[in-house]
Amino acid sequence: MTYFFITFCIRIVCLSFVFVLLFSCQGKSQKNNVGIIRKTTHFYNADGEPTFTHYLKIYYTDSVVIEEIRGVNTLTDTAYVTTVTYPLLWCRYINLKSKRLYDYKNFSDTAKIFHKAILPDSLMLDGGWSFYSEKYPKIQGIPESLTDTIIENITYKRAKFCYITNDPKKNFQIGYFRCDGKGDLFSIEKDHSRKLNCTMVKYFDYKVGKPKPYFSKEVDFISESLTKEELEVFAAWGKNEKENPVYK
Numbered sequence: 515m516t517y518f519f520i521t522f523c524i525r526i527v528c529l530s531f532v533f534v535l536l537f538s539c540q541g542k543s544q545k546n547n548v549g550i551i552r553k554t555t556h557f558y559n560a561d562g563e564p565t566f567t568h569y570l571k572i573y574y575t576d577s578v579v580i581e582e583i584r585g586v587n588t589l590t591d592t593a594y595v596t597t598v599t600y601p602l603l604w605c606r607y608i609n610l611k612s613k614r615l616y617d618y619k620n621f622s623d624t625a626k627i628f629h630k631a632i633l634p635d636s637l638m639l640d641g642g643w644s645f646y647s648e649k650y651p652k653i654q655g656i657p658e659s660l661t662d663t664i665i666e667n668i669t670y671k672r673a674k675f676c677y678i679t680n681d682p683k684k685n686f687q688i689g690y691f692r693c694d695g696k697g698d699l700f701s702i703e704k705d706h707s708r709k710l711n712c713t714m715v716k717y718f719d720y721k722v723g724k725p726k727p728y729f730s731k732e733v734d735f736i737s738e739s740l741t742k743e744e745l746e747v748f749a750a751w752g753k754n755e756k757e758n759p760v761y762k
Contacts, residue, residue, distance in 0.1 A: 547576050547699075548739060549573075549574060551571075551574070551700055551733055552569055552571050552572070552733070552736050553570040553733050554734065555567065560726065562726035567598075568586055569600060570642070573744055573747075579610075580605055580608070580621070581643065583602075583642050584600040585600065586598065606642050614633055614755060614760045616630045616755060617629040621747060623746045623750035630758060630760050645699065648704055651679070653675045653706055659672075660673060670692055670715075671692075673689050673691070674686060675687055684721065684722055686720055688717060688727075689717040691712035693710065693711060693713075697715065700713070700715075716732040718730045
């Protein structure tokens with residue numbers, strides 16, 4: 515009896531150690547869902563050189579994000595020197611769980627709400643990026659797999675496809691997918707990305723018969739943390755949401 519009892523105890527201890535090790539590894543492998551991304555939009559000329567660029571900066575923590583929605587001002591002086599600025603128009607606080615949005619004039623914990631609404635399930639027509647939308651954009655048919663590419667030590671899967679809003683006889687897109695689990699929430703496209711278990715972080719839009727793209731969108735991961743001041747904005751605006759509910 516003593517032998518079997520000791521053997522049983524040893525097995526229990528070993529199993530406990532394995533479970534602790536597994537949970538410890540899982541905890542270390544979990545990605546911190548806090549940070550900052552930047553979505554960049556480019557238009558190009560026939561030579562593939564950018565002629566227009568726009569940025570959208572997004573702060574996020576778990577299921578809450580804040581988008582900095584900016585305009586574009588282009589000024590050319592008498593010496594023909596062009597200066598481009600991106601003035602802040604407003605900041606949009608989005609809570610994906612409550613499906614509510616709140617707009618502020620600036621990124622500050624003392625800023626006041628000037629607009630609030632139910633979060634639309636498709637495009638936000640007044641500005642911002644509906645990164646969470648399951649309705650747009652959609653790919654028609656089955657994408658054509660292309661060879662992988664490596665950019666700055668990151669491997670991307672690539673695919674050629676056409677969005678349902680486009681005519682495949684006139685234009686097509688080439689998407690870049692990273693498959694390291696980074697930024698799933700901000701995948702530009704959802705359906706095909708899930709099938710690949712990847713995140714589409716970039717695509718180029720081409721006109722049929724043209725070697726250079728005329729348009730592109732790209733998501734860059736700027737930071738995996740937020741400052742104390744940035745977290746204070748999230749805390750203040752979260753409190754404001756509770757005190758200013760939006761009803762359907």
